[in-house]
């Protein structure tokens with residue numbers, strides 16, 4: 001007899017083929033992480049159906065369990081309720097963040113941007129199916145465009161508390177995103193950059209050094225900001241993995257208050 005879906009959930013992927021299931025295949029990951037176990041049965045059914053559809057269509061580009069788990073802790077542990085995401089893709093992180101915001105009763109808490117109209121439409125369709133349209137707004141636009149920033153600011157009528165940068169992975173574009181979006185972040189806010197590792201440099205189609213080079217240069221120029229790079233030296237998806245398991249790495253910038261000497 002098959003175990004109830006509630007217990008099985010993401011454990012069905014422990015032996016799943018396909019690059020997107022890499023986390024589930026790692027040794028010892030035969031358990032349901034809180035980002036999934038925390039969902040209601042109806043929410044989990046949406047996630048499962050979303051995976052089935054995107055497996056069929058091949059629209060795959062989402063972050064994985066390590067990053068979304070970190071977001072889960074940050075967002076739900078602190079009721080972070082003004083979040084910008086640059087790069088929506090097919091809606092994975094939008095759905096999961098939407099479930100968190102609904103749990104916290106934090107409407108309009110995520111403003112997620114993508115320049116691809118079809119991906120925006122796809123994500124909106126899944127958010128509607130999940131009943132999350134009061135919590136997540138999908139905006140079509142370019143993250144390099146100051147009008148996109150203005151739209152996010154108008155949406156929140158204030159400053160974002162957290163910005164998740166997961167868009168083109170190009171060096172030049174990431175420099176411009178950091179220069180445009182960091183100043184708009186609330187003091188004490190967080191800017192997270194996915195794909196900051198050596199491994200992820202190859203995602204830069206311009207071959208200019210990707211998010212990693214942009215992040216390194218930005219840190220040099222902005223010593224007042226506190227920043228760390230998780231798993232930044234990772235060069236392959238091979239085992240063994242460091243404690244932070246995502247080979248793509250994560251940059252975290254904390255907009256610390258500047259201490260003015262007396």
Ligand SMILES: C[S@@+](CC[C@H](N)C(=O)[O-])C[C@H]1O[C@@H](n2cnc3c(N)ncnc32)[C@H](O)[C@@H]1O
Nearest residue numbers: 062063087089092093114115142143166167168
């Ligand atoms: C890696 S995917 C985002 C995945 C998403 N954060 C998730 O985990 O579900 C990157 C997305 O960024 C979008 N993108 C790339 N350059 C962009 C830009 N300049 N402005 C807005 N979106 C962009 C792409 O269309 C793509 O859908």
